[in-house]
Each structure stands twice: as C-alpha cells, then as structure tokens.
Amino acid sequence: MTMPSWKKYGVTAALFFFCFQAQAAAPDPALTARLAAFDGWVASRMAMERMPGMTIGFTRGGVEWVQGYGYADLENQVPATAVSSYRLASVTKPMTAVAILQLVEQGKVDLDAPVQRYVPYFPVKPFPVTVRLLLGHLAGIDAYRDRKTEQHFKEYKNTRQSIAVFEHFDLIAEPGTRYRYTSYGYNLLGAVIESASGESYGQYMQRHVWGPLGMTATMMDDPAAVIAHRVRGYGLVGKELKNSEFVDVSSRFSAGGTRSAVPDMLAFGQGIHDGKVLSPASLALMQEPMVTRAGRLSDYGMGWETYPTGGRYVISHSGQQPETATYLFSFPSRKLTIAVASNLERVNTAAFAERLFEVVTGEAWELKPYIAQANAQLYGQLAQGLFEEGRAQLEKTGQPYTVDPAVTRQAFEQINRQALQQDDARAASLFIADARHPAGGRVLLTAGSSMAARLRQAGIDLDKYSSSGPLAFVRDYIMLSQAAPAGKVPRFDRSFEQAMLKLAASWDRTAAVAWPAQPGAVAQLSKQLETAFLNQLAYPDFMAEINALAQASSGRGDSTEALAAGRLAVALYPLSDRAQALHGILLMSAGDHVASIAALRLALARDPQGAASATALNNAAYRLKASGAVAAGTALLQAAIQLHPRDANLHDTLGSFYVEQHLPAQAVQAYRLALRLDPGYPGADGARAVIARLDNAH
Known part of the structure; x- marks a missing residue:
C-alpha cells in the first residue's frame, strides 16, 4: 500500500x-x-x-x-500508486461523447445526420444510422460477432481498418427500436470526430478535451511507446494469476483505446461538473437517458449510464478489457467524482467505488429492504420505484417532474387503480415495471418527485433517506398526506397506506442491523441474522454480502462453507430470485444437479427476467469457468438450456465451453443447434467459423 x-x-x-x-x-x-x-x-x-x-x-x-x-507489476514488486497508468477501456466513451457534442456546438456535426455524411465509406444500411442514435447505442450496430477474432487483434489498426472490422455487419434492428451496447458504434463516432475536425482522434482529444481539463496522463494506448507508470495487466485462470494476453486495442480507438491515471479520470468528472468543456445545454443533453421508439428508457444518455441509484442523480461508466477493469462515477449535483482502476480483468471495481462513496459521504450506497410477505412484495417494489425516481429528480433539477396538479393526481390515481387494486399481482408488477418509462407515462417519476417536493416543503431533509431508505420515504409522505386538509395532497389507496406503515415500522426495528465487518463462520452468522429478523416484515437485504461470502469461500476451496452461504441466502430471503439462483449455482458446483435445477426453477418463477434468466445464467457459467470450475460451468449451461431451451446464445456458449474442453463433436452439435434456433443471433457468424474450422480439422 x-x-x-x-x-x-x-x-x-x-x-x-x-x-x-x-x-x-x-x-x-x-x-x-x-x-x-x-x-x-x-x-x-x-x-x-x-x-x-x-x-x-x-x-x-x-x-x-x-x-x-x-502492485502495478507483480513480477518486479512495483507498487501501484496514485499515478499508475491503466487502460481506460470503455470509460473512453463519455470522453468521445464530449468531443462529438463540442463539434455539434461548433456547427460541424449534426446529431440527426446519417453517419455517411462524415464517414462516406461506411456502407449505407436499410435504415439511416444517425450520430445521435450512435451516441445512445440505439443505431442497430451490432457488437462482437466472432469474439475469438475480434477481441484478440495483435496488430495495429488505423481508423479505416477498425471500421472495416464491422462495416458489413447487418443491422440487428431498425435504428431507434433496440438498445444494443456496442463499441463499434463508438468507433464510428471516432471516425466522425476525425472527419469533422480534420484531426486524428488522439490529436483532437488532446487539444480539445484532455488538454483543457489538465489530463496530462491520458493518451492513446500504444504498446510500443514508453509510458510512465504503465501497469502490467493480469487475469485469473482458475485460481492462478496469469499475465494478460496481449491485445492491441487500437481497433477500439474511440470506444476503448486509451490509457490514463485515476487523477485524470477525476479531472474529467470534475470538468463535466464545472462545465469546462461543454455548454449547459450540451451537458443536460448527454446526461438525459435516451428512449426507444416504443417509449422505453435505455438508461443510457450520450456516453453515460444514467440509472438512478439510491435515489441519487448519478451518471457513470464502466470499462472491461484485457489488462484492466475501470469505473467512473459522477454525482453532478454533489460535485463529487469517484474513479477506480485495476490491473485485474473482470473484477467488480464498482464495489470499491460504492464503498468509497459511503466513506466520503457517510451515506449508504443503496438500501433495498427485503419484504418477507409475498402479498406485500409488490408494495416494496412500488416504494423502491417511487423513491429512486422521485428523489433523484429533486437532486438533479431541484424541482418535481411536473408542476401540473392534474397530471400529478392522475399519476396517483393510476397507481391506486392499476398497482394497488389488482387481484393479479403479476399484472400489477408489470405495471410498476412499465411505470418508470415514457410509454407508461413516467408515473413513478411524476408521483415520486411530487412526494419528494412536498416532503422538502414540509422541512424534511431529503438526504436523510440515504440512510433510512424507500420505506421511510413513502411512510413519511403518507403521514404528511394524512395530516393535510382533504383533497389538498394526493393520497394512496388506504389499504396500501396501512400496509406501508406496518412495513416501515418493521424496517425501523431492523434497519440498524449491520453486516459484520469481519463475518465469521456461516453457522454463527446465520444464527445472528435469523434471530434478528425473526417475525419481521421488512429487513435489510444482504444478498450482495452473502454472494461475496460464498465467492470468498469458493475461492479458498471451502465448498462446504460456500454452500452454507447459499442455504443462508434462501433461509433469510426465500422470496428472492437472487437467493434461489445463488443456491442453485452453488448446488451445481457441489455436483447436486437435481437440487440445483429445482432451485433455479424456483428462481425463474420468482422473476423470469431476474437471476435465473438466460442472460444471468450464461454470465454465471462464465464466472464459474473463470474461477477454474469449467465442469460446473458446463453443467450450469446444460441446466440453463433445460430452463430456456430456445435461447440460441446459451447453446453458443455451451459450444465454446466444449471447444475449450477439446470436445469438438459436442461443440459442433451445440453450435448447429444455436443456428437452427436463430440463424441471425449475434454470435452466428462466429459459430459458423468455428464449425468450419472443427470440420476441417477432422
């Protein structure tokens, strides 16, 4: 240290x-x-x-x-310092977005112009691909298709060569209709910057973004250059640290081809806060989440992730790449920026940034109470949504989403009618999920920000809810509305008010229970927490901590303790899809396939889009493989396919696992099934290439 x-x-x-x-x-x-x-x-x-x-x-x-x-370099015992130089990976993207908006301000780029106006060699597609949609990952541009090739380039690629990698890919959707995160779209934006400015991407960024913000350690990554304080990158292969594979990231130049130090990352965030490189109008534009044509929020603006967390107005971006993992959080209203960079691939750097936020502010990062009664879980969802959307809006603008009392009352009426008086809990849950989107009328934002504004008018400091959470936020509004003259303040359904007051009272009794700084044996921890939460309706959700405990136990080879952590998860949080899925994955690692699939089915029933969805299980299998548990990862994929038999990507991933285990016949079978299910799925071209290679080898 x-x-x-x-x-x-x-x-x-x-x-x-x-x-x-x-x-x-x-x-x-x-x-x-x-x-x-x-x-x-x-x-x-x-x-x-x-x-x-x-x-x-x-x-x-x-x-x-x-x-x-x-250590920045393990082999030579070189310490990591404040000025260590890391690959930024996708934290480059918000910087690229700043450059585009600068050129818009100068009249050199039109956000709604087809990209071919600036990059004429990019092939015309069946639908216009505009600069605006590229900034928000809504342009229909695909991501990596043949990962074995596209993510492992060893040679330098210039801008033209970088665009050539993907220029003939078909669009995956009509632009504006589907969010698809892709570095290729940001490569196109880099080409736009070069065309509109007459400078190379690196030259433009140095002169107009990095230089003006004092970012003296930020540059294009160059494997041949002598770069002061350059760190060495590592990856975990099973439980053993290995030097990262060399990959030349010039092909990702404006999407993730840069290198920097944490002080420069902070300078960028501070420069955004202070308006040093963009006008207020451009800053507001880049921080506003984009919306699909169907009226769904993408939770991504122009170069920034924009989802509110803990009821706070926050913009952020992560980066993952060979040699590095990075994260940049910006809290514009608080003038606070947090940045983290590691030289280990695929590590969860967000956990470190979140903990530092708690240290700096004295606030909990996020409070999500667990609701222990099935018929009250819907109320917890609603409280969380109202709090997240409403308080973040007040922090962002200082004002409610609308000052029209008729619109506000209509939002409350919709909640009362469609969320709180539904016999069908599933329909009510879908309403709540839709109610944060423009297609759903931004009902949660409208009602939640009105609640926050009225609480503030009553003299309540909204910052207190960072430590008391959504149940207290809704409870306090209910009490305020009950005390107001009839008809003056919108109210919730009376049965909801009564239920919420009971939940909040239970939360008041349990919220002070903290996860121990140094948790001991799981058996002792189980006794402590189960006793503390016995017969309570609402109590802290420690799933992230239990997951970390299970991961740590697995990492040191203690499968018994890891499985005990899984049992603790379902004992404390039986209605949680995350708890059931964690238990199922740990059971699979322990070799109990039957019990594992049963737990995963239960998780899927809890939330079809949650921790047992096809995407979540696919990611879990990759994590198992990365930890050295290839057999368990393969078995988990096979179980996932039982739950999601028509998901082409699961079959594709299973094929890649078979390749790594030198099982070519099984790999070809898995890839062919993926292609039969969906000939145009994102990995289809790569699957065909692998099939051809394996067939030729035999």
Missing part, C-alpha cells in the same frame, strides 16, 4: 495548490480516519478477489484524494 495523494484547492486572487504529505494534517480529520479504515476493507476485498493492484480516488469540494493499493 502506498501513501495517499491529497490535494487541497483554495481560491483567492489566484489558484493555490497545497500538497499534504503523510505527516501533515489532512483537510478533514474525520474523513481521514474513515479513509484509514477503508484501507483495511480494501486489503480484505483485494485478497478475496485475488487482485494484484488498484488505484482509487475521489474529488469533492476542492479536495482530491487518490490512493494506490497492491
């Missing part, structure tokens, strides 16, 4: 810079003490994740703190 880098800025007649050394007093002693405790948490988490090195930091209110942990 290396010493932290502290910066303190003060403004008088000029800008002064003070650097606090280890022996000097930090700007905030209380924060310094919390950061010292954070060091211990990081060390424990890094050991669990087998992480070689990481750098993390924040900037807020003129104070910047950056710290390196572990």
Whole structure:
C-alpha cells in the first residue's frame, strides 16, 4: 500500500495548490480516519478477489484524494500508486461523447445526420444510422460477432481498418427500436470526430478535451511507446494469476483505446461538473437517458449510464478489457467524482467505488429492504420505484417532474387503480415495471418527485433517506398526506397506506442491523441474522454480502462453507430470485444437479427476467469457468438450456465451453443447434467459423 495523494484547492486572487504529505494534517480529520479504515476493507476485498493492484480516488469540494493499493507489476514488486497508468477501456466513451457534442456546438456535426455524411465509406444500411442514435447505442450496430477474432487483434489498426472490422455487419434492428451496447458504434463516432475536425482522434482529444481539463496522463494506448507508470495487466485462470494476453486495442480507438491515471479520470468528472468543456445545454443533453421508439428508457444518455441509484442523480461508466477493469462515477449535483482502476480483468471495481462513496459521504450506497410477505412484495417494489425516481429528480433539477396538479393526481390515481387494486399481482408488477418509462407515462417519476417536493416543503431533509431508505420515504409522505386538509395532497389507496406503515415500522426495528465487518463462520452468522429478523416484515437485504461470502469461500476451496452461504441466502430471503439462483449455482458446483435445477426453477418463477434468466445464467457459467470450475460451468449451461431451451446464445456458449474442453463433436452439435434456433443471433457468424474450422480439422 502506498501513501495517499491529497490535494487541497483554495481560491483567492489566484489558484493555490497545497500538497499534504503523510505527516501533515489532512483537510478533514474525520474523513481521514474513515479513509484509514477503508484501507483495511480494501486489503480484505483485494485478497478475496485475488487482485494484484488498484488505484482509487475521489474529488469533492476542492479536495482530491487518490490512493494506490497492491502492485502495478507483480513480477518486479512495483507498487501501484496514485499515478499508475491503466487502460481506460470503455470509460473512453463519455470522453468521445464530449468531443462529438463540442463539434455539434461548433456547427460541424449534426446529431440527426446519417453517419455517411462524415464517414462516406461506411456502407449505407436499410435504415439511416444517425450520430445521435450512435451516441445512445440505439443505431442497430451490432457488437462482437466472432469474439475469438475480434477481441484478440495483435496488430495495429488505423481508423479505416477498425471500421472495416464491422462495416458489413447487418443491422440487428431498425435504428431507434433496440438498445444494443456496442463499441463499434463508438468507433464510428471516432471516425466522425476525425472527419469533422480534420484531426486524428488522439490529436483532437488532446487539444480539445484532455488538454483543457489538465489530463496530462491520458493518451492513446500504444504498446510500443514508453509510458510512465504503465501497469502490467493480469487475469485469473482458475485460481492462478496469469499475465494478460496481449491485445492491441487500437481497433477500439474511440470506444476503448486509451490509457490514463485515476487523477485524470477525476479531472474529467470534475470538468463535466464545472462545465469546462461543454455548454449547459450540451451537458443536460448527454446526461438525459435516451428512449426507444416504443417509449422505453435505455438508461443510457450520450456516453453515460444514467440509472438512478439510491435515489441519487448519478451518471457513470464502466470499462472491461484485457489488462484492466475501470469505473467512473459522477454525482453532478454533489460535485463529487469517484474513479477506480485495476490491473485485474473482470473484477467488480464498482464495489470499491460504492464503498468509497459511503466513506466520503457517510451515506449508504443503496438500501433495498427485503419484504418477507409475498402479498406485500409488490408494495416494496412500488416504494423502491417511487423513491429512486422521485428523489433523484429533486437532486438533479431541484424541482418535481411536473408542476401540473392534474397530471400529478392522475399519476396517483393510476397507481391506486392499476398497482394497488389488482387481484393479479403479476399484472400489477408489470405495471410498476412499465411505470418508470415514457410509454407508461413516467408515473413513478411524476408521483415520486411530487412526494419528494412536498416532503422538502414540509422541512424534511431529503438526504436523510440515504440512510433510512424507500420505506421511510413513502411512510413519511403518507403521514404528511394524512395530516393535510382533504383533497389538498394526493393520497394512496388506504389499504396500501396501512400496509406501508406496518412495513416501515418493521424496517425501523431492523434497519440498524449491520453486516459484520469481519463475518465469521456461516453457522454463527446465520444464527445472528435469523434471530434478528425473526417475525419481521421488512429487513435489510444482504444478498450482495452473502454472494461475496460464498465467492470468498469458493475461492479458498471451502465448498462446504460456500454452500452454507447459499442455504443462508434462501433461509433469510426465500422470496428472492437472487437467493434461489445463488443456491442453485452453488448446488451445481457441489455436483447436486437435481437440487440445483429445482432451485433455479424456483428462481425463474420468482422473476423470469431476474437471476435465473438466460442472460444471468450464461454470465454465471462464465464466472464459474473463470474461477477454474469449467465442469460446473458446463453443467450450469446444460441446466440453463433445460430452463430456456430456445435461447440460441446459451447453446453458443455451451459450444465454446466444449471447444475449450477439446470436445469438438459436442461443440459442433451445440453450435448447429444455436443456428437452427436463430440463424441471425449475434454470435452466428462466429459459430459458423468455428464449425468450419472443427470440420476441417477432422
């Protein structure tokens, strides 16, 4: 562990810079003490994740703190520091979006022009592909098709060669109709920047984005260049750390071809807050989630993920690539930026950023109470949605979504009619899921932001709900509305009010129960938590912590303790799809296929789009393979196919697992079945290439 880098800025007649050394007093002693405790948490988490090195930091209110942990180079025992240089991966995308919007402001780019106006060599597609839709991943551009080739380029590719990789791919959907995250779309945006500016992508970014923001460590990644403080990248193969495969990322130039240090990531976030590189109108545009033609939010704006978390207004972007994993969080209303970069592939860097947020702010990252009664779970969903959408809106704009009282009352009436008086819980749940989207009238945003505004008018500090959560938020509004003169304040259905008051009272009794800093044996932990939550209607959801506990146990080879963690999950949270799925996956790893499939079926019944969906199980199988449990991952895929027999991607993944296990006949069979199910699924071209290669080999 290396010493932290502290910066303190003060403004008088000029800008002064003070650097606090280890022996000097930090700007905030209380924060310094919390950061010292954070060091211990990081060390424990890094050991669990087998992480070689990481750098993390924040900037807020003129104070910047950056710290390196572990090693930038394991072989030579070079420590990771505040200035270690990591591949940024997809954290490049919001920077590219800034450049596009700058060119829009200069009149050099039209957001609604076909991309061929700027990149004439890109083939015309059956539908127009516009710059605006490319920024939001709504342009119908596909992602990697032949991953074995496209994700493993060893040679340098210029812009034209990078576009040639995918230019003849068919669109996967009519632009505007489907969100599909893709680096190829952002490569096209890089070509637009070059055409409109007359400069190379790297030159433009240096002159107009990185340079003006003081990002002196940010550059295009170049394997031949001598780059100060360059880290060495690693991956886990089973339980063993290996040097990362060399991949030249020039083919991802404007989507993920850059390298930087955490202080520069923070400077970018701060520059966004301060409006140094874009006008207020452009900043608002890039932070607004895009909407499909069917009226569904994509939760992605122009270069930023935009989903509210913990009732907060937050924009963010993650990055995953050979040699690196990164995350950048920006809280514009709070002038807070948090950045993290690791030299281990596929690690969950968000967990470190979330913990640092808690240390810096004193707030819980996210509170999602578990509702222990099946007939009240719907109320928990509704409370969570109202809180997330409503409070985030107040934090973002300071105002409710609408000031029209008729529109607000209509939103409450829809909730009362369609969510709270439904005999069909499934239909009510679907209504709540749809109610956050424009197609559903933004009902949750309308009602939730009205609730937040009225609570604030009543003198309640909305920040308190970061520590008390959605049940308290809705409870307080109900009490306020009950005390108001009849007809003055919109009210919920009376049965909902009564149920919510009971849930909130139970939550008040359990919310203080904390996950232990150093959990001991699962048996003892089970006794403590089951006793604390006995006969309660609402209590903290510790599924993330239980999952981490199971992962740590598996990582050290203790399958008995891992399975005990799975049993704890279903004992505490029997109505949770995540709990049932975790238990099912752990049972599969333990070789109990019958019990595993039963648990996964139960998880799927709890939530068809949740932890036992085809996508979730596919990702879980990859995680098992990455941990060295290839056989368990293969068995999980086979179980997933039983649950989702017509999902082509599951068959495709199973084929790739068979290839790695040198089972060519089974691999060909799996790939052919995938192609029969869907000849045009995203991995179809790659599947055909593998089939041809395996057939030729025999």
